[in-house]
Amino acid sequence: MSQIVFDAVRHGYRTKGRAEMVALSDVNLTVEQGEFVSLLGPSGCGKSTLLYLLGGFVPLQSGRILMEGKPVTGPGPDRGVVFQNFALFPWKTVRQNIAYGLERQGLTAQARTERVQQFIDMVQLRGFEDSFPSQLSGGMRQRVAIARTLAVDPRVLLMDEPFGALDAQTREIMHEELLAIMRRTPMTTIFVTHDVREAVYLSDRVAVMSSRPGRIKEVVTIDLGPRTGPDIMKSAKFNEYVEYLWSQVKTDAVKAMQ
Amino acid sequence: MARLISFFEATGSLFAILLLWYLATRYGTLSEFLLPSPASVLARIADDTASGDLPTSLLLTLRTAGLGFAIAALAGTTLGIAMARIRLVHWFFDPLISLGFPMPKIAFLPVFLLWLGPTAASQITIVAVSAIFPVVVAAFSGAEGVEKTQLWSARSLGASRHGLLWQIVLPAITPQLFTGLQIALPVALVTTIVAEMLTGSDGIGGIMLGAMRFADSAGVFAYIIVIAIAGTLVFRGMERLRARLLRWHPEQSH
Numbered sequence: 001m002s003q004i005v006f007d008a009v010r011h012g013y014r015t016k017g018r019a020e021m022v023a024l025s026d027v028n029l030t031v032e033q034g035e036f037v038s039l040l041g042p043s044g045c046g047k048s049t050l051l052y053l054l055g056g057f058v059p060l061q062s063g064r065i066l067m068e069g070k071p072v073t074g075p076g077p078d079r080g081v082v083f084q085n086f087a088l089f090p091w092k093t094v095r096q097n098i099a100y101g102l103e104r105q106g107l108t109a110q111a112r113t114e115r116v117q118q119f120i121d122m123v124q125l126r127g128f129e130d131s132f133p134s135q136l137s138g139g140m141r142q143r144v145a146i147a148r149t150l151a152v153d154p155r156v157l158l159m160d161e162p163f164g165a166l167d168a169q170t171r172e173i174m175h176e177e178l179l180a181i182m183r184r185t186p187m188t189t190i191f192v193t194h195d196v197r198e199a200v201y202l203s204d205r206v207a208v209m210s211s212r213p214g215r216i217k218e219v220v221t222i223d224l225g226p227r228t229g230p231d232i233m234k235s236a237k238f239n240e241y242v243e244y245l246w247s248q249v250k251t252d253a254v255k256a257m258q
Numbered sequence: 259m260a261r262l263i264s265f266f267e268a269t270g271s272l273f274a275i276l277l278l279w280y281l282a283t284r285y286g287t288l289s290e291f292l293l294p295s296p297a298s299v300l301a302r303i304a305d306d307t308a309s310g311d312l313p314t315s316l317l318l319t320l321r322t323a324g325l326g327f328a329i330a331a332l333a334g335t336t337l338g339i340a341m342a343r344i345r346l347v348h349w350f351f352d353p354l355i356s357l358g359f360p361m362p363k364i365a366f367l368p369v370f371l372l373w374l375g376p377t378a379a380s381q382i383t384i385v386a387v388s389a390i391f392p393v394v395v396a397a398f399s400g401a402e403g404v405e406k407t408q409l410w411s412a413r414s415l416g417a418s419r420h421g422l423l424w425q426i427v428l429p430a431i432t433p434q435l436f437t438g439l440q441i442a443l444p445v446a447l448v449t450t451i452v453a454e455m456l457t458g459s460d461g462i463g464g465i466m467l468g469a470m471r472f473a474d475s476a477g478v479f480a481y482i483i484v485i486a487i488a489g490t491l492v493f494r495g496m497e498r499l500r501a502r503l504l505r506w507h508p509e510q511s512h
């Protein structure tokens with residue numbers, strides 16, 4: 001059984017006094033256990049909407065979304081989410097942010113403290129336990145958000161342009177950290193991005209989306225073997241994938257700008 | 259030493275006025291009746307403190323203002339959040355808030371006096387009614403602006419719908435809420451004094467009006483100074499509380 005199934009998903013936004021805007025039309029996609037799948041497409045093609053539907057934040061209008069065989073009915077800790085704007089709780093310290101989900105699970109204080117520390121170590125934030133988000137850099141904030149999400153041990157990880165707000169250097173560091181985390185604790189991941197190189201570098205498969213209305217026009221399997229380091233980006237194969245995907249995205253990106 | 263200098267820097271104009279006041283009464287042509295000297299006002303404060311009259315009426319005034327403010331804070335926060343989250347509540351209260359916000363609420367005092375009599379209850383009611391508007395507006399705009407990804411994160415981390423209110427919405431709106439509360443606090447004090455003057459209570463407002471009737475100008479000035487100091491202290495306490503609760507807020511630099 002596939003872990004995640006999108007089956008004929010359609011979604012329209014209604015704004016007062018305007019015709020319905022069809023954001024997604026007939027989206028079909030299945031994701032297997034342990035896969036890292038990117039949703040790649042120009043801004044406005046419905047990537048976030050698709051992720052929000054799977055997250056259960058936006059009610060499904062038509063079609064089916066199955067999570068491990070069961071229809072999605074609302075948000076739940078089985079689907080961990082990381083947003084572009086981090087969505088941390090600014091009034092909580094790093095430690096308290098990471099502990100939030102664990103508190104909802106009714107762990108003992110002792111078990112909670114240990115687990116929080118374990119995830120603070122994992123994202124290399126030792127020494128910042130008692131800092132507030134406003135005192136951290138963008139990269140550190142996103143690491144807190146990732147730790148907070150992974151601490152509750154979700155079945156799948158949903159990331160909506162998680163590194164889009166970071167500078168290029170920080171983004172590269174975060175790519176390596178994410179790959180390292182995935183090596184240690186492999187997890188099914190859906191990763192939304194409009195950055196072609198990022199999609200190729202991280203993914204097992206890339207689903208290319210086209211806009212107006214949003215749909216998946218092609219799914220490309222990235223066969224680059226285990227990611228051993230950024231050197232892979234210099235390989236001919238890597239750059240072939242990038243060129244091909246870029247040519248697929250470009251037509252829509254140009255269309256979206258008009 | 260540096261602290262002393264910065265203290266005088268911050269309060270210099272007050273000392274200048276005090277000095278002018280002293281000079282005017284010492285060398286000016288104003289009678290003691292129109293402008294009593296600082297010395298006689300201070301003596302009056304000391305006397306009334308010793309006799310217990312001043313502390314009693316000050317406590318009464320602070321109690322009325324405090325209860326009215328507390329009711330405004332609780333009810334205003336609840337209503338503001340409810341307006342942001344429940345469409346029917348917004349539909350009903352939005353026009354009332356727009357209408358009531360700029361209106362001089364003290365005009366309702368006669369109504370409350372008719373209904374409740376010249377009691378503490380009618381004073382507390384008018385104070386709460388006057389102070390609630392800035393709180394509602396602050397809580398509403400705060401709750402409307404809570405980032406939806408924060409609410410979604412909490413939900414996907416296991417929060418219940420009900421839990422969101424206490425765990426996310428309330429802490430998230432604290433900065434705006436405090437801005438509203440800091441506007442509401444002086445409104446509560448002003449309304450208390452005016453209501454006391456109009457209902458003849460034993461609070462500071464009532465005592466001042468009594469002093470005026472007996473041409474006791476030292477008394478009038480004494481109580482003005484007392485209420486000014488009390489108001490400043492209460493407001494400072496509020497600022498401290500804000501700084502403490504909003505340690506996490508980037509704009510909270512003091």
Ligand SMILES: Nc1ncnc2c1ncn2[C@@H]1O[C@H](COP(=O)(O)OP(=O)(O)O)[C@@H](O)[C@H]1O
Pocket residue numbers: 013014015021023041042043044045046047048049050
């Ligand atoms: N809440 C909303 N109300 C109306 N239109 C929306 C809303 N959210 C998204 N849209 C529209 O739906 C389309 C897809 O949006 P989104 O899923 O955010 O795309 P992406 O994440 O790929 O940029 C866009 O045209 C956007 O303007």
Ligand SMILES: [Mg+2]
Pocket residue numbers: 047048049160161
């Ligand atoms: Mg998006």
